[in-house]
Each structure stands twice: as C-alpha cells, then as structure tokens.
Amino acid sequence: MSRKLLVVEDDSITSSYLVQSLREQGYTVDIAEDGREALYLASDGAYDLVVLDRMLPGLDGLSVLKALRAARIETPVLLLSALSTLDERVKGLKAGGDDYMVKPFAVSELLARIEVLLRRRSAGPEAETKLRCADLEMDLIARKVSRAGKIIELQPREFALLEYLMRHQGQLVTRTMLLEAVWDYHFDPQTNVIDVHISRLRQRVDKGFEQSLIHTIRGAGYRLAAEG
C-alpha cells in the first residue's frame, strides 16, 4: 500500500525536487502551490501526511494548519520553513504541527522525519511497557535492558537514546533527531557528539554478540534493526 502525501510549497524547484525524492521512496505525492489549494486538498483527510511550507501565497501555512485542526483533520503535518527561531518553532508546534524543519534542509533528514511521523501514526496509541528488537529487550517500567537474557547496564542518557532507537526501529534516525529527542537541544554541535554517544551505546549493546543491531547509515544517521 502506497502512502499518500501532500506537499505544499510555492517554490517550484524545491517542490519538484521534494516530490521526486518522495516518489523515489515509493510515496504517492500531490502538490499544492498555495494555501487555499492546500486547504481544499487536505480537508477531506485523505492524506497520510502533509509537508507544509509556512510562507505561502494566498493563505499562510499556519492558517491552513489551524483551519485543518479546527475541522478535526488529524493528518500529521510536518512544517517546513525558513523561519528558524525557537519562537517560530513553538508557534508552529502549538498551531498543531507534528514536527518542524528549518530550511535549508537535507532531504535525507526530511525523509527520516516523514518516516517517523507515518510510523507513529500506524503504531497506535496503546501503552507499551516492553520494547523488543531481536534478542534485545527493554523494560520501560523496571528501566532494565537485557540482551539474550544478559542484563546490560546503561546510564540514564544511554537508556533514553536506546529507547528512542527502539521505538523507531527499522527506521532511519538522524543525528539531529536524536539530539532533539534525547537532549532537547535544537542546535548543531560542531563535533560529532552524537556519533560518540552512539558508539558508546554500541559497545554495550552489540559488543560480544554475533549480530549487530545498531547500524550506521553513511551520511545520514542510524538505524536499529535485526538485520542490516
């Protein structure tokens, strides 16, 4: 089943580049070039996700978003904007956005975030108490991690990092997403801070086991999965 996405973007080069990248990933993509069209297309709730630019002709992105949410259309919305201040992010998320990305952006990052948003929706709301990936187990209540029955000791941050990876297993997770989710920082450290933390985590989780679970996706990020 192919996922249906709506890209709202008035710049034709950016939008065609976006659409092409998304189609290559197997998504079905529609394009809207202004706010009114976007609202018209999105208001029947037929899309799995909307990528929404904020500064649009006709009706601006935030108004579109507010109108959709007011009409009880709960389609996940990823805001994409050149407005990069924290203030603007907060405004976007408060208006009902599910994620916020700042232009200029890397497409791999956008794809990863789209994947996460789509997956979150299908995962359903039931509360999980145990996460599992192959023989790796995480008990969220006892806050214990074990692999093949052997307890793995983790620092609180390492636990949070692994939890995020396990919740999004099989998906590409970028460094920025990890920095935002685990440390709640929205800046871009100059050194490979996240790589170091991942390599420590890998030491604990994968070392001594035949099958490695944490995989590096070159130039993009990481993926936790049973097979490469």
Place this chain on the structure above:
Amino acid sequence: MASRPQSATLQIARALVPLAVIATLVPFGVLFFELSRVYEEKAAREVAEELSTLRSVYSQEGPAGVDMLIRHRLRGPTRKHLLYLLEDGARYRVAGNITAWPSKTGSTFQWTVTELSRSTFSEPEVMGAAGSELPGRYRVLVAMPRSEWGVPTQIIFQAAGLGLAIALALTVVTGYAVSRFLQRHMSSIVETAEDILGGDLSRRVKVTYLPVEFSVVSASLNAMLSRIEDSMTTMRAVTDSIAHDFRSSLTRLGARLEMASGGRGGEQELRTAMRDAASEVDSMLHVLNSLLEIARAEAGVSGDQMVDMDLATLISDVGDLYVPVAEESGLRLNVHAAEPIQVRAHPELLAQAIANLIDNAIKYSPRGTAIELRASLGPLGPLIEVSDRGPGIPAEARERVIHRFVRLDAARKSPGSGLGLSLVAAVAKLHGAFLKLHDNLPGLTAVIQFVSKPRRKPPLSFLFRGARER
C-alpha cells in the same frame, strides 16, 4: 530652521504669557482689596466720629445747633467730603445735602454701604453712612461717598499695568533666550545628523558637559551611533567573508562536478565525487546555519523565552553531552558545579554557547590534558568558565577572534568556520553578559561573565565612550 511655522520662541512665549499675567495681576488684586478695606475702615471711623459730634451738639443746643453746624460744615473748609441729612419728626429735611434717608435702614444704624443721592445731583452714588435717632423724633445721618474714601485706585491700576508690561516683556525675552539656548545646544546634534545623512557614519555629536541633560542626550546618541557603525562595519565584514567562503566552496563544488561529469573514471569514482560534493554542500549549510543562529541571538529573543534557571544544572547537562566526546579525544572533561546559581537566561542558546566553547577546547587540547568546565558566583556576578591546556590565543589576538570568520593561522588547517566564538559573544551579549578570554598559563580560559544587573542602565563611562573617542 528659523522659518519653521512654530518656532520654539513663539511656543515658549505662548505657554508663558498666561503665567506672567496671573503672576502679575494676583498680587495687585490682593493689594487693591486689602487697601480698600483699610480705607473703608478709616472712612467709617470718621463718619462715626462726626455722628457722635452731632449728637453731643444736639443734646446741648438742640436742632438749631445741629442745623448750624451742618451749614457751617457744608460751607467751610473742614470735613468738606462729608454729606449730611437732618430730619424732623415729620421726616422733613431740616438741613443737609442728602435727599432721602436710606430705605433699608432704621433710624439708628451703624456704617452701611448703600446708594444715596445728593440734593445737587440726581444720580445716586455709592456711599458709606451711619445714622442716629435724636430726642424729639429728630434723626441725623452722616455719609461719605466711596470716591472720597481715599482708596488709591488709579495708582494701583497704573502700577498693575506697568507690572504687566514688564512681565510680558520679560516673557518674550525669556522665550527668545530659551529657544536660543535650545538651538545652540541642538545645533551640534542637527549638524551631526545632517553629516550622517550625508554618508559620514563616523561623525559624533559634540558633548558639552553642561547642562547635564544635554550631555546625556549627546552621549546616548553617540553610543547609539557607535553601535550602528559597529554593526555596519561588522555586516560589511561578514558579507565579504560569506561571499569569500561561499565563493570558494562553490568553486570547489563546481570543479568537482565538472571533473566528475567529464572524467573517464568508473562508477566508483563518480560516487566519490558526488559524495565529496554533498559534503561540500553540507559544510556550506553548516556555515549558513551558524550565521542564522548568530543573527537570531543578536536580534534578541522575546522576554518570555528567558527563564529563571540554574547554571549548575545547565553545565552538568552540557557536560553530560560532551564528557564521552572528550574521552574519545583522549581528554578529561571535569565539570565543577557545586551549588545552584540562578540566572535569567535562554537555556538553549546558553547551552549552545557552552557547547561551542567545549568544542573549541576539545579541538585544540593536546591528548592527556584536562578541560575544566565551571559555573560559579564571582565578584561581578555568575560566570561560566571553560579552561583548556592547549596552545591558547596570543593576547593581541583575543579581541579579534571573537569576530565572525576570524581564524588564526594556526587553526586554518583544522575544520571550522570561525563562527563559534562570535556566537558565544552574541549569546553573552543577549544575556547582558560578556565573553572574556584569558591566559590559563598555559592554555585558554573562556569566561561568560554575567553582570549582576544586566542591561537597561549601562555605566556612564560606556555612555561617554563614543564622545571621548573623537
């Protein structure tokens, strides 16, 4: 300037005239009424004396004696300003020059001001009078017209007129003087503004130290102008640097793409070229993002993003992020934060600034050394220190490295954009703090020093800085 429709002289005079009029007329008015009262009392006393004289004449000589005295008075040189009326029991006038007894009084009455008519004039006049019943149903009245009381009305009115004229003249002179004074002190500001409009941003307002108000205005203007000039200069430098950085990056990128498309290499080589190109783009994006972050920190953040927070928690959080990174480079990162230190700050920007300082420290520290991260309460206020044992920065370059894109020759070879410290400085400024670099003997200590009372009131020396430099 002088042909302005509303000159300062005119406006000041217009505001002062009513004041001058009131200030002049009120004392004269008070004086007039006080004098009138005193003179009226004197007149009443004279009338009462004359009345008692008449009574005693009557008691000795009867109506004929009074009649004679009145006639004598009306003819003679004394008491010429007094008027009389003597009536018999049938209310006929026996003697005197008043036509009729006042209608509203009885036969005996004390000093009363009323209208009475002289027998020679038909017009009634305002007079003060007193009357008395005499034995045998006779009655006598003595009156004095108000014009005879002796109130120096004319002198007072003349004096008031003169006073008013002087006050108005002074008002005009004062208005003129004040406006000249303003003009003289404004002219330097106006001239400077005109020069600046003409394009010379380096001009400053001349600061005269008296009066203080003007020197404060001039100094504030100068401080503002310095700030504007600074940011213009910085902007120019930054634009040049961006252009340079991006131009060289784009040139490299173009060359790589061209080589890849024209080359005879296999797919492997093509992939490598593409990957190089992508990382070139990444580094450009990184520079651009850093610039945007600095711009956003410099533009300031709205007050509601500033929260009361604890520096100790902040540095242990950032330390937590960086301790493994330091270890990976063969370094130790020691975090010292014993007690909570409250500041009002933007947690994320401050975390980023500290991260930048630690990044630098890690980059330049020799293996096996330690980096100290410390938050403490110094004599000036809370401060955050990051110290390393690296090569440090020569004293003369410390001021310079804070500027955007400045990289010392020794650092050219390592990766980086030269924007890290500028961001730290911008974030510090946003918090009313400043960034200071010291020698750590050996190594570098970077300090973000919060000043206990941040912003709003800069010290006077700062205000006058712009002026003194001229």
